[in-house]
Amino acid sequence: AQRVTQPEKLLSVFKGAPVELKCNYSYSGSPELFWYVQYSRQRLQLLLRHISRESIKGFTADLNKGETSFHLKKPFAQEEDSAMYYCALLNAGGTSYGKLTFGQGTILTVHP
Amino acid sequence: DADVTQTPRNRITKTGKRIMLECSQTKGHDRMYWYRQDPGLGLRLIYYSFDVKDINKGEISDGYSVSRQAQAKFSLSLESAIPNQTALYFCATSDPATGANVLTFGAGSRLTVL
Numbered sequence: 001a002q003r004v005t006q007p008e009k010l011l012s013v014f015k016g017a018p019v020e021l022k023c024n025y026s027y028s029g030s031p032e033l034f035w036y037v038q039y040s041r042q043r044l045q046l047l048l049r050h051i052s053r054e055s056i057k058g059f060t061a062d063l064n065k066g067e068t069s070f071h072l073k074k075p076f077a078q079e080e081d082s083a084m085y086y087c088a089l090l091n092a093g094g095t096s097y098g099k100l101t102f103g104q105g106t107i108l109t110v111h112p
Numbered sequence: 113d114a115d116v117t118q119t120p121r122n123r124i125t126k127t128g129k130r131i132m133l134e135c136s137q138t139k140g141h142d143r144m145y146w147y148r149q150d151p152g153l154g155l156r157l158i159y160y161s162f163d164v165k166d167i168n169k170g171e172i173s174d175g176y177s178v179s180r181q182a183q184a185k186f187s188l189s190l191e192s193a194i195p196n197q198t199a200l201y202f203c204a205t206s207d208p209a210t211g212a213n214v215l216t217f218g219a220g221s222r223l224t225v226l
Contacts, residue, residue: 006154009152032213034213034214036215043217043218043219043220044155044202044204044215044217045217046214046215049213049214086154086155090213098143098160098162098206098208098213099157099160099170100145100157100213100215101157102147102154102155102156103154104152104153104154105154105155
């Protein structure tokens with residue numbers, strides 16, 4: 001069964017410090033992974049997906065198949081990055097194709 | 113106007129009552145989902161529907177039922193609410209035809225069962 005683990009419920013950093021939100025997954029096939037973000041009083045929304053290999057709001061995430069990880073990184077955190085972050089894994093096979101499995105979420109707080 | 117609209121946004125009810133949460137979308141997406149969010153547990157899938165005639169259970173479907181009345185509408189029902197169904201419920205849609213597999217979420221419905 002596929003699983004997504006975000007080991008940190010809470011993560012606090014100071015403005016300007018690097019930040020890394022951890023995500024590990026368990027999946028037998030070729031994974032398709034996403035990071036979603038929920039800012040205060042806003043809807044949950046896509047931040048980035050690994051197949052795009054894009055950088056959004058300074059965040060990047062690299063898929064490491066050997067370590068089964070998809071950590072989210074930003075070199076210099078900003079206060080507006082404070083939010084709930086979810087890692088998600090797409091079920092890309094069988095009858096469950098198209099389902100997303102989410103991790104437990106990490107609340108990031110960036111202090112001034 | 114929001115692409116994915118959930119009603120009600122907040123509801124307080126009592127144990128044993130029947131509750132319906134409604135979701136409508138203007139995105140024209142075939143796929144719709146219901147998730148619940150609990151602190152420390154993240155988002156868990158309750159039910160999903162890939163088209164009007166397709167309904168599937170998610171990982172925590174017990175105690176819930178759904179109805180896909182039309183492409184644009186997907187309702188979640190709690191036949192007899194219990195306190196551990198107190199949570200924030202999210203509806204979402206997706207359109208795999210774009211190749212993106214990206215979910216668009218509603219604003220959420222906060223349900224409290226006393």
